[in-house]
Amino acid sequence: MTSSSIAILLGLLLAGGAATAQSEALDFGPVARRIELSPEEVQAASEIVISAGLSTTLLFDAGLRREDVELEGRDRFELVDLGQTTLRLVPSSRVTAADTFRLVVHFRDGAAPVSASFLLRVHPVKAQPLIEIYRGRRTVATYQQEVRELRAELTRFKEENARVVAEHEAPAGLAGLISTTAMDEHGVLGSNVSAAVSLEAEKWFTSSFVRTYRSTARVAVETHLAVKAGGAPWRAKGAMLRNKAGAELKVLRIWQEQILPDEEFKRLVVEAVAPAASVQGPFSLKLWEADGPRTLTLRNITFPEWP
Known part of the structure; x- marks a missing residue:
């Protein structure tokens, strides 16, 4: 399969997909939490x-x-x-x-x-x-700061809601990517970064390759994973995509085939929002299951340069 056909197939997958998608919203940066006694x-x-x-x-x-x-x-x-x-x-x-x-x-x-x-x-x-x-009593400054943070959070929720509504109303396939401005005339760029990426979960998983993709406002990481013999089935519950400076990309969804302990490689894709200015790698991708101890970390992930 050529790289161009892989990019088109991935674009179709990100727009709709036949398998169940999961998502877990992540905040853009850490803020102080307040507890009042x-x-x-x-x-x-x-x-x-x-x-x-x-x-x-x-x-x-x-x-x-x-x-x-x-x-x-x-x-x-x-x-x-x-x-x-x-x-x-x-x-x-x-x-x-x-x-x-x-x-x-x-x-x-x-x-x-x-x-x-x-x-x-x-x-x-x-x-x-x-x-x-x-x-005790809080200062006016702390209340003002909390109001600013709540307003910023409300703005993020409004933007996220608008994005979800737009994607729900958009058509599937390439038309959906175009209508949501996730893709322009440059299409989707792909890159095989398997040689540079390291896997920190060797006792539970093996990975056959890692590919990364980029469009106007989205990035995706694709890998094929297998659970080692004797392990239990594994499904990612959440994902975090962060660069060395601590900046995180907002993860939109996780798509994966069922990963069973039969040592067969299955595909997993993580998609994130990434305007051109925010893609300053390399990144590490960490995935975790719902309640179990098995986490998966891929390090030194880079994305194709955008035109």
């Missing part, structure tokens, strides 16, 4: 998302009793750095997806509430980098 009522433990090897910092507006911090499974964290008003956590590689750890902190001044409880839940990649915990 009420002194009048007992609050349930707030859930915080952590990931192996990634840092999560809790910033409190009151001093902590450092000697009384309670962290379940402390030996499974490679870093627990406790300051006067901060707590930085880095889980080790021993944690697995869906693990939970209870964290309790006590405040030094004795004011209500005297303590706060948190539930740390492990996700393969989506650690929340900064959590701000308030017990």
